[in-house]
Amino acid sequence: MELEFNLQAVETVVFGVGRSVDQGTEFCEVSADSDVQGSLQEMVEQTKKEADKTLESGYEPERYNPAEAYGTKEYVYLPLKDDLTEHLRNLHNANLTTDNDALSDPSTIFCYFAKMVDGDGNHLTALRRPTQFKSVLKKHLIALINDAVRQVEEDMFQLDYDFDLIVDEHNVHILRPLGFAALGGVQSAILEAVPENIASIREHMDFVDFSNIEEYATNHPRAASYLASIRSQGQMENIDPALLQELCNVTSVELSIREEDEKITVEERFILGFLEVLDRRRYPIELRRGARESYKAYGRRKTS
Amino acid sequence: MQNIRREGLSVARLMMVLSSMAPLFIIWAIRGIALIPNSLLISVCLLLVAAPHAVLLIRIAVARRQNDKRQIVVGDAEDNRTHLLVYLFSMLLPFYSAEIGSYRELAAVVVALGFIVFLFWHLNLHYINLLFAVLQYRVFTVYPPKDENPLSNRTSQVLITRQRSLAEGEEISGYRLSNTVYLEVGHWSWNLIFRPWKL
Numbered sequence: 001m002e003l004e005f006n007l008q009a010v011e012t013v014v015f016g017v018g019r020s021v022d023q024g025t026e027f028c029e030v031s032a033d034s035d036v037q038g039s040l041q042e043m044v045e046q047t048k049k050e051a052d053k054t055l056e057s058g059y060e061p062e063r064y065n066p067a068e069a070y071g072t073k074e075y076v077y078l079p080l081k082d083d084l085t086e087h088l089r090n091l092h093n094a095n096l097t098t099d100n101d102a103l104s105d106p107s108t109i110f111c112y113f114a115k116m117v118d119g120d121g122n123h124l125t126a127l128r129r130p131t132q133f134k135s136v137l138k139k140h141l142i143a144l145i146n147d148a149v150r151q152v153e154e155d156m157f158q159l160d161y162d163f164d165l166i167v168d169e170h171n172v173h174i175l176r177p178l179g180f181a182a183l184g185g186v187q188s189a190i191l192e193a194v195p196e197n198i199a200s201i202r203e204h205m206d207f208v209d210f211s212n213i214e215e216y217a218t219n220h221p222r223a224a225s226y227l228a229s230i231r232s233q234g235q236m237e238n239i240d241p242a243l244l245q246e247l248c249n250v251t252s253v254e255l256s257i258r259e260e261d262e263k264i265t266v267e268e269r270f271i272l273g274f275l276e277v278l279d280r281r282r283y284p285i286e287l288r289r290g291a292r293e294s295y296k297a298y299g300r301r302k303t304s
Numbered sequence: 305m306q307n308i309r310r311e312g313l314s315v316a317r318l319m320m321v322l323s324s325m326a327p328l329f330i331i332w333a334i335r336g337i338a339l340i341p342n343s344l345l346i347s348v349c350l351l352l353v354a355a356p357h358a359v360l361l362i363r364i365a366v367a368r369r370q371n372d373k374r375q376i377v378v379g380d381a382e383d384n385r386t387h388l389l390v391y392l393f394s395m396l397l398p399f400y401s402a403e404i405g406s407y408r409e410l411a412a413v414v415v416a417l418g419f420i421v422f423l424f425w426h427l428n429l430h431y432i433n434l435l436f437a438v439l440q441y442r443v444f445t446v447y448p449p450k451d452e453n454p455l456s457n458r459t460s461q462v463l464i465t466r467q468r469s470l471a472e473g474e475e476i477s478g479y480r481l482s483n484t485v486y487l488e489v490g491h492w493s494w495n496l497i498f499r500p501w502k503l
Contacts (some may be wrong), residue, residue: 012477013376027455031312031480033370094455095377095448098483100312117375172500278472 001051001061001075004168006043009119012035015149015191017102018111018183025110027091028099029173031148039159040114044126047162051075051175061173062301064189067222067229069298070177078172083193084228085172087185092125092167103149107151111183112206129179136166190224191217201278206237209263226275234279248274251282251294313482315395316363320430320481321421323356329400337404357435363489367479371490376461376478378399379449381470383442384431386464391432395420408411431462431485444470461486 015032018025032040054075055061064076066084066277078085080092091113113127123135164179165172174180181187217223230236240265248255253273257266266274276296277284286292335350336342363379367373399417404410424430431443444463449454449472463470463478465488478486 012373012375013371029373029374033372037371090453093451095457096455097457097459098312098374116477185428207349234374266308274436300503 001048001166001173003048003124003166003173004170005116005122005124006118006120007041010041010115010116011119012115013040013098014115015040016096016111016113016115018093019102019105019108020110021108027094027103027113029095029096029115030102032099033148036149040126043128043159043162044114044124044166045184046117047166047175050162051173054175063232064172064174064177064180065229065232066181066186066225066288068177068280069177072178073175074177076174076177078174079259080167080170082172084186085167085184086163088127088183089165089173091127092123093145099147112159122169125167125185127167127179128160128163129182131160140287155215190228190236191221194224195220195233197224200231201227201236202233203280205239207241207263207271209258209265210259213266213271214276216268217275220272221284226272226279229276230275233279235278239278247276247282247284250275250284250292251277251296253277253282268274270289305343312362312404317428317482318425319356319420320433320485321424322352323360323435324374324424324430324433325395326353326357327392327419329370329402329461333394335400337410337499339404339407339410341370343456345369346451360433360435360481364424367481367487372467372480373477374480374486375470376486377449378470378472378474378476380447380472381463382445382447383469384445385442387429387432387443388434388437389428391498428484428493429463430490431464436464441466442468446470449473460484463488 012027013032015036016027016029018027040183043259049265050073051061052075054071061075061077064078064084070076073281078187092115109130111127111129113125116126118124159223162175164176166176167173172180194214194217197215198210202208202210213223217227234287245255245264251273253270253276255268255270256267257263258265281297281298281300281304283296284292284294329349329352333346337345355502365484375475401411402413404413424432436443444459444465445464447460448458461478462485463476464481464485465476467488477489479489
C-alpha cells in the first residue's frame with residue numbers, strides 16, 4: 001500500500017468517533033493522550049502490512065467495484081474524487097468539533113477514526129467499525145485538568161489491530177470492502193446514482209428499453225450496484241444486440257422484442273439476470289460435447 | 305448532521321478565568337482593604353494569583369507532554385486586542401476604584417466579582433489574560449473556512465500565538481488548552497516564565 005503520507009514524520013494525531021444520534025449521524029474529535037496516538041499510528045502501519053499481504057506478488061490493487069463479492073480482507077482502492085467516496089471525502093476534509101463526552105455512551109458509536117497530519121502538511125484519515133468498544137471515564141483530579149482519554153492497564157478502551165480503510169490525499173485505500181460499504185454510505189450512493197448510470201448506459205444501448213430496469217434498480221441495491229459496475233467499467237459500449245440476445249438465451253434470461261420500435265424489453269423477474277449478463281457475470285461453459293452449462297459469478301477477474 | 309459545541313475542562317477553565325483576575329488581586333494586596341488584616345489579605349491574594357496560574361501552566365505542560373493538539377484551518381481571523389480593553393473597563397477599573405468601607409460593601413464587591421467570573425467562564429473568555437499580553441502573545445478568534453461540507457464545524461476557536469497576522473487558508477497546529485482555546489505549537493518556551501533572560 002503506497003500512501004501519500006509520511007508515517008515517519010507525523011505531526012498531529014487526532015482521534016474521533018462517529019455516532020448515531022436522533023438527527024442522524026455525527027462525527028466529532030475526542031482528545032487522546034500520546035499513548036493512544038501511538039497506538040493509532042501503529043494501527044495504520046498494521047493496516048498497510050495486512051493490505052500488502054492480500055496482494056499477489058507483483059500485482060497492483062484493483063479498483064473497488066460495488067457489484068463484486070470480495071473476501072473479508074482484500075486490498076482495493078478508489079480515487080478520492082469518485083462518486084462513491086463523497087461521504088469519506090467530507091469526513092477527510094471536515095473541520096470537526098471536539099467533544100470529550102462522546103465516549104460516554106459507546107452503544108451509539110458506529111465507527112472510530114484517526115486523522116493525522118505529517119510534516120509536509122499531508123492529511124490522512126483512517127476509519128474502523130469497532131469490533132469491541134468499551135470506555136470508562138475515570139473521574140480523578142487529573143481529569144479536571146486533563147480530560148483526554150488515557151490508555152490504562154485494565155482493558156477498558158480497546159482499539160483494534162488495523163483500520164478498515166485509509167484515506168490519503170488522492171485515494172481511499174480499502175482493506176475491508178464490506179467495512180467500506182458500511183462506512184462510506186455506498187448503498188445510498190449507488191441507489192442515488194441509478195438515474196445517472198441508466199442515462200449513461202442508454203446512450204450506448206439505445207436498442208434496450210431501460211425504463212422498468214431503472215424503476216427496479218432504484219429500489220434494489222444489487223441491481224443498482226450492477227449498473228454502477230457496468231458504467232464504471234465502460235462495458236456497455238459497442239455491444240452487438242444479436243450476441244446479447246444469444247448470450248441471454250443460453251444463460252436463461254428471457255428477453256422480448258417490442259413490435260413498435262423493435263427495442264429489447266426485460267420482464268422484472270429477469271432484470272437481475274440481464275444486468276449480470278451486461279456485467280459479464282453470466283456465462284456458458286461447454287467442456288463436455290453437447291452438455292452446455294451456465295454459471296453465474298459473484299466475483300470475477302478479467303484475464304484478457 | 306449537527307454541529308456540537310460541548311465544553312470540557314470546566315475546572316481548568318475556571319482557574320484560567322481566575323488567573324486573568326490576577327492584576328486585581330495584586331492591586332488589592334498592594335492597596336489593602338481596611339476591613340481585612342494585611343496578613344490575611346496578602347495571603348489570600350497571593351493564593352488567588354499563584355494557584356490559578358499554576359493550573360494554567362500545568363495545563364500547558366500536560367497538553368505538550370501528551371501531544372494534545374489539533375490542526376486549525378484559518379477561514380477568517382479577528383484580533384482580540386479589543387477584548388483586553390473590555391476586560392480593563394469591566395474588570396479592573398470598577399473594582400479598583402470601589403470603596404470598601406463596610407462588610408456589606410465588601411460582600412457586594414465579592415458577589416459582583418463572582419458574577420464577572422461566572423460570565424467570563426460561561427462565555428469562554430478564559431483566554432483573556434494579561435500574562436499572555438506581557439509575554440507578547442496575540443489572541444485571535446479563528447473562524448473556519450466557509451465550505452459546503454455538511455460535517456464541518458461552524459464554530460470559532462481562539463488561538464494564542466506570536467504571529468502578528470493569520471492568512472486565510474493557513475493551517476496551524478495548536479496545543480489544546482480547552483476545547484475552544486489553543487496555543488500555537490512552537491510558540492511556547494518555559495524560558496518565557498522561568499528564565500526570560502535566556503531569550
